[in-house]
Amino acid sequence: MQSDATVEASDRLVLDRFLPYNLSVLTNRVSDAIARQYSERFDLTIPEWRVMAVLGNTPGLSAREVAARTAMDKVQVSRAVANLVENGRVERSADAQDGRITRLALSPRGQAIYHQVAPLALDLEARLIATLSADERKSLDAIMHKLSRQIALLTP
Numbered sequence: 001m002q003s004d005a006t007v008e009a010s011d012r013l014v015l016d017r018f019l020p021y022n023l024s025v026l027t028n029r030v031s032d033a034i035a036r037q038y039s040e041r042f043d044l045t046i047p048e049w050r051v052m053a054v055l056g057n058t059p060g061l062s063a064r065e066v067a068a069r070t071a072m073d074k075v076q077v078s079r080a081v082a083n084l085v086e087n088g089r090v091e092r093s094a095d096a097q098d099g100r101i102t103r104l105a106l107s108p109r110g111q112a113i114y115h116q117v118a119p120l121a122l123d124l125e126a127r128l129i130a131t132l133s134a135d136e137r138k139s140l141d142a143i144m145h146k147l148s149r150q151i152a153l154l155t156p
Contacts, residue, residue, distance in 0.1 A: 030128065037120040042113050043087075047072060047080040049117065052106060055090065056114040059105035062095070066104065089113060 015021045035046050044052070050070045055061065061069070067077040081104060084090035089110035095101035106114055129137055 030124075034121050034124055037124065038117045042117065044113070044117075045080065045083075047076045048084055048089075051077060051080045051084060051104075052089065052110060052114050053118070053121070055104055055106050056111070056118065060103045062101050062103060084110065 031046050035044075035049070038044050038049060039046075050072060051066055054066050054069050058069075063077050063081050064074070066072075066081070067074045070077070072080075081090060081092075085092060087109075088107055091105050091107045091110075092102045093105070095103050129140075132140065
């Protein structure tokens with residue numbers, strides 16, 4: 001086994017140049033910036049807002065489907081859904097074909113919150129990407145799509 005002194009410079013993990021780390025930090029910073037817009041005003045956590053955002057676009061998903069779309073842990077989704085149901089923001093209903101599956105949708109109260117938070121999130125996104133030219137935005141979208149496809153191939 002090599003000591004730290006003998007590890008080649010190319011074998012060192014330099015976080016400032018490590019893509020997964022940088023993506024994670026950026027994602028956390030963006031999520032935190034959006035969360036500041038809604039957390040106190042609407043008493044929402046980041047996982048709760050992510051669940052609401054997904055259901056606002058695609059009602060009728062199961063918790064498992066929400067977890068898959070958000071890449072959040074099933075436990076996080078379960079807790080977020082339980083809190084949202086308890087606070088009257090999400091409603092559960094049995095699946096018409098399979099009673100073992102519970103379908104989720106925003107309640108009228110949840111829809112009202114969604115329609116207030118979504119513009120805040122979109123405004124932050126617009127301000128964030130305003131620094132990019134149209135070509136840079138297209139490139140960023142293409143790169144993110146390629147990386148998403150690649151990670152899907154690399155992970156089970």
